[in-house]
Amino acid sequence: MALILDLDGVVWRGNDCIEGVSQAIKILRDHGQRVIFVTNNSYPTRSMVCRRLRSCGVDSSVDDIVTSSLSAATLIKIDSSVLIVGGPGIEEAVNARGARIVKIDQKMASGENFFPDFIFSENPEFVIVGIDPDITYTRIFAACVAIENGATFIATNVDPTYPTDKNRLAPGAGSIVEAIKTVCKTQPIIAGKPSFFISKLIKDSLKESEEIEMVVGDRIDTDGALASSLNTKFGLVLSGVINSKNEIANIKPEIVSERLIDLVEKFFG
Numbered sequence: 001m002a003l004i005l006d007l008d009g010v011v012w013r014g015n016d017c018i019e020g021v022s023q024a025i026k027i028l029r030d031h032g033q034r035v036i037f038v039t040n041n042s043y044p045t046r047s048m049v050c051r052r053l054r055s056c057g058v059d060s061s062v063d064d065i066v067t068s069s070l071s072a073a074t075l076i077k078i079d080s081s082v083l084i085v086g087g088p089g090i091e092e093a094v095n096a097r098g099a100r101i102v103k104i105d106q107k108m109a110s111g112e113n114f115f116p117d118f119i120f121s122e123n124p125e126f127v128i129v130g131i132d133p134d135i136t137y138t139r140i141f142a143a144c145v146a147i148e149n150g151a152t153f154i155a156t157n158v159d160p161t162y163p164t165d166k167n168r169l170a171p172g173a174g175s176i177v178e179a180i181k182t183v184c185k186t187q188p189i190i191a192g193k194p195s196f197f198i199s200k201l202i203k204d205s206l207k208e209s210e211e212i213e214m215v216v217g218d219r220i221d222t223d224g225a226l227a228s229s230l231n232t233k234f235g236l237v238l239s240g241v242i243n244s245k246n247e248i249a250n251i252k253p254e255i256v257s258e259r260l261i262d263l264v265e266k267f268f269g
């Protein structure tokens with residue numbers, strides 16, 4: 001059996017590992033569960049995710065990591081040109097797919113005209129947008145121009161926020177996607193949770209005999225919906241975006257727990 005675990009808000013929150021996580025994953029593995037980590041965070045590469053997991057006391061292999069970047073890359077053609085608004089996770093996935101990353105050659109704005117002038121190294125056939133802490137006005141502008149010129153608009157995910165360790169919500173990829181949508185009036189194809197594409201990627205990563213036992217996450221709209229699309233149980237933890245049972249009155253996860261360790265002890269203990 002396999003258990004699908006979200007990362008942000010389940011394994012860690014901001015810079016902090018959530019208490020009891022390494023013990024919870026040990027219990028799961030002792031019960032014969034393969035743990036597959038599935039994140040809508042498109043920023044890290046899979047090896048960055050493994051390193052981060054190790055810092056929380058969890059060993060993992062890149063084969064057990066599924067990201068929205070990997071899912072986005074399944075939507076592009078091999079040998080195509082891709083403009084990226086995002087981080088190393090998307091770059092790695094695009095390179096692994098054999099596509100080319102379009103560069104932007106920017107001329108400095110001059111005088112009172114602040115609109116940047118730029119040219120593409122080649123015409124983008126795809127634009128992939130994810131979380132980008134170094135987002136610039138130029139890159140948003142370039143993405144809009146490429147989409148208006150006919151490039152296919154792909155969003156790694158549309159989560160509006162990410163939970164941080166200071167109980168603040170940071171802007172998520174969805175906030176950046178909205179900025180681009182506002183300009184070019186085009187809807188993106190969404191690659192991450194709970195899309196059909198990432199569900200397929202998860203199913204493809206299962207070994208022949210493996211079946212999914214449960215999806216555990218901190219969001220109804222992504223993790224809960226992913227569980228439905230995979231036709232499996234949903235375990236909600238309150239260590240991330242939703243932190244009060246009152247907020248979940250309208251949805252029905254099979255199990256609700258404060259943290260992953262509580263859920264695991266309740267379900268597998």
Ligand SMILES: [Mg+2]
Pocket residue numbers: 006007008009010217218219240
């Ligand atoms: Mg989460």
